[in-house]
Amino acid sequence: MPLIDTAPAPLILTALLAYLLGSIPFGIVMARLFGLGDLRVIGSGNIGATNVLRTGNKLAAFLTLVLDAAKGGVAVLIARAVVGEDAAQISGFAAFLGHIYPVWLKFKGGKGVATFLGVLLALDWQVGLACCATWLVIAFLFRLSSLAALVAAGLSTAWMLVLGRPEMVLLALLLTALVYIRHSSNIGRLLRGEEPRIGADKKKS
Numbered sequence: 001m002p003l004i005d006t007a008p009a010p011l012i013l014t015a016l017l018a019y020l021l022g023s024i025p026f027g028i029v030m031a032r033l034f035g036l037g038d039l040r041v042i043g044s045g046n047i048g049a050t051n052v053l054r055t056g057n058k059l060a061a062f063l064t065l066v067l068d069a070a071k072g073g074v075a076v077l078i079a080r081a082v083v084g085e086d087a088a089q090i091s092g093f094a095a096f097l098g099h100i101y102p103v104w105l106k107f108k109g110g111k112g113v114a115t116f117l118g119v120l121l122a123l124d125w126q127v128g129l130a131c132c133a134t135w136l137v138i139a140f141l142f143r144l145s146s147l148a149a150l151v152a153a154g155l156s157t158a159w160m161l162v163l164g165r166p167e168m169v170l171l172a173l174l175l176t177a178l179v180y181i182r183h184s185s186n187i188g189r190l191l192r193g194e195e196p197r198i199g200a201d202k203k204k205s
Contacts, residue, residue, distance in 0.1 A: 022098025
């Protein structure tokens with residue numbers, strides 16, 4: 001759907017609110033609530049669920065995963081209900097930006113995978129589930145969280161085309177590009193065969 005059917009002011013306002021919602025660092029919040037310390041000096045220093053899992057607290061990691069995904073989904077659903085479909089995509093993108101570049105943490109945020117999936121699930125549950133399934137399959141086969149994220153993001157555009165949502169392709173391309181940028185260090189380790197596998201992170205840290 002073209003983004004010219006809605007007045008600019010509501011789109012800007014919903015985007016700003018979505019960014020603020022997306023910028024809530026739930027990984028840091030959960031780490032503090034569970035007494036795990038400052039997540040930014042633990043493991044990789046990332047504020048996402050994978051790094052929370054490195055503390056050994058699976059519940060905190062699960063809650064971080066759910067909340068990081070939920071903030072992207074909630075931003076989309078609220079924007080869609082209040083303003084319309086135009087605002088839904090823009091707010092999804094803004095919430096994702098908030099997670100990876102949060103103003104509260106000097107624009108040093110997470111890698112955005114959970115929020116990415118939450119946004120897609122809210123925009124189209126079939127596309128979202130297809131991307132989640134892609135992540136799960138790759139993670140199960142290779143035990144590499146970053147590889148699963150990269151493949152799931154990379155195939156998101158294909159899933160949109162297959163499932164009849166071509167109007168979401170531009171958003172998918174933008175989100176995928178940012179996911180790959182945020183995973184640049186992981187890509188380097190994958191190419192060198194040095195990326196830690198799921199289950200080995202906890203022991204290593």
